[in-house]
Amino acid sequence: MKLLRYGPQGQEQPGLLDRDGNVRDLSSVVDDIAGSTLLPAGLDRLRALDVGKLPIVAPGSRLGACVGRIGKFVCIGLNYSDHAAESSMTPPAEPVIFNKWTSAVVGPNDDVEIPRNSLKTDWEVELGVVIGKPGRYIDESAALDHVAGYCVINDVSEREFQLERGGQWDKGKGCDTFGPTGPWLVTADEIPDPHSLGLWLEVDGRRYQNGSTSNMIFRIPFIVAYLSRFMSLQAGDVISTGTPAGVGLGQKPPVYLRAGNVIRLGIDGLGEQRQVCRSAS
Incomplete structure (x- = not known):
C-alpha cells in the first residue's frame, strides 16, 4: 500500500494511492496515518478494504x-562512507544520532525556507523508515518486524548552524521546513529489500x-535495534537513515541553496519530491 495524507496544511486527511494513481480518501476508516493505524493490525485492516x-x-x-x-x-x-569522505569526517564506529524537531516536518512538495542569516543551507536525499510495531531492546533479527514502511525524506541542513556554531548537529537540522516527508508511506511488504534502492537529488535540473541504499554503513535492522537500546520506538516514529555523496558541502567549491532554487529528489519505488526554496519571512 501507498498511504498518504492530503489537504491544506494542518488539516490533512488520510488517504491512499490506488493502482491507477488516484488518491482515495480514508477518512471514513481511520482518523490519520498515525499511531494505531500503523500497527500491524491497523495495516491489515487497510489491506482488507475494497x-x-x-x-x-480531487x-x-x-x-x-x-x-x-x-x-x-x-x-x-x-551513514554512507562516500558522504563521510566528502565531509572530511571519519566513518563512525557506531551510528551518529541526531534529531529533527517535528516542527520541521512539511509535505513533499511544500516550499523549503532558507533561514534568516543562513549562508549554507544544504540538501540530503534519505530513506525514511517508519516504525509500526513498538518496542525497546529489539533484537536485530526481528527488527524489520517493527517497520511499517518506507518513504522519501529531504534532510535539509544548514551547515554553519550545524558545524560552526558551537552546538549539537540538531541546531542546523531542525529549522522550519527542513523535513519534507513523503509523498507516501510505502508499506514494508512492497519493498522486499530496502538495501537495494536507488536514490537521487537534483537542484535546478543538475543531478x-x-x-544506492546498498552503500549504507549501518543497515536498517541494525539501526532499529541500536536505537531501541537508547529509547523506546513507537508507532509513527520516523528514522532518517543517512545520505549518499553529492551534498552541497561536498562540492568543490561548495554549493548551497538560495531562494528560487528548485529541488527534485526521489527513491526507487517510493516516489518523488519537489520543493522551491524561498527566504524565511
Whole structure:
C-alpha cells in the first residue's frame, strides 16, 4: 500500500494511492496515518478494504507529510562512507544520532525556507523508515518486524548552524521546513529489500546525488535495534537513515541553496519530491 495524507496544511486527511494513481480518501476508516493505524493490525485492516469503493480525491490536491503526529524524528549521520569522505569526517564506529524537531516536518512538495542569516543551507536525499510495531531492546533479527514502511525524506541542513556554531548537529537540522516527508508511506511488504534502492537529488535540473541504499554503513535492522537500546520506538516514529555523496558541502567549491532554487529528489519505488526554496519571512 501507498498511504498518504492530503489537504491544506494542518488539516490533512488520510488517504491512499490506488493502482491507477488516484488518491482515495480514508477518512471514513481511520482518523490519520498515525499511531494505531500503523500497527500491524491497523495495516491489515487497510489491506482488507475494497479500495474501489473509497471516494476519489480531487486531482492536484496538496500532499502533506505521509505520517501524522510524528512522535520522534530520529536521524542517522554519516551513514554512507562516500558522504563521510566528502565531509572530511571519519566513518563512525557506531551510528551518529541526531534529531529533527517535528516542527520541521512539511509535505513533499511544500516550499523549503532558507533561514534568516543562513549562508549554507544544504540538501540530503534519505530513506525514511517508519516504525509500526513498538518496542525497546529489539533484537536485530526481528527488527524489520517493527517497520511499517518506507518513504522519501529531504534532510535539509544548514551547515554553519550545524558545524560552526558551537552546538549539537540538531541546531542546523531542525529549522522550519527542513523535513519534507513523503509523498507516501510505502508499506514494508512492497519493498522486499530496502538495501537495494536507488536514490537521487537534483537542484535546478543538475543531478548532484545519485546513490544506492546498498552503500549504507549501518543497515536498517541494525539501526532499529541500536536505537531501541537508547529509547523506546513507537508507532509513527520516523528514522532518517543517512545520505549518499553529492551534498552541497561536498562540492568543490561548495554549493548551497538560495531562494528560487528548485529541488527534485526521489527513491526507487517510493516516489518523488519537489520543493522551491524561498527566504524565511
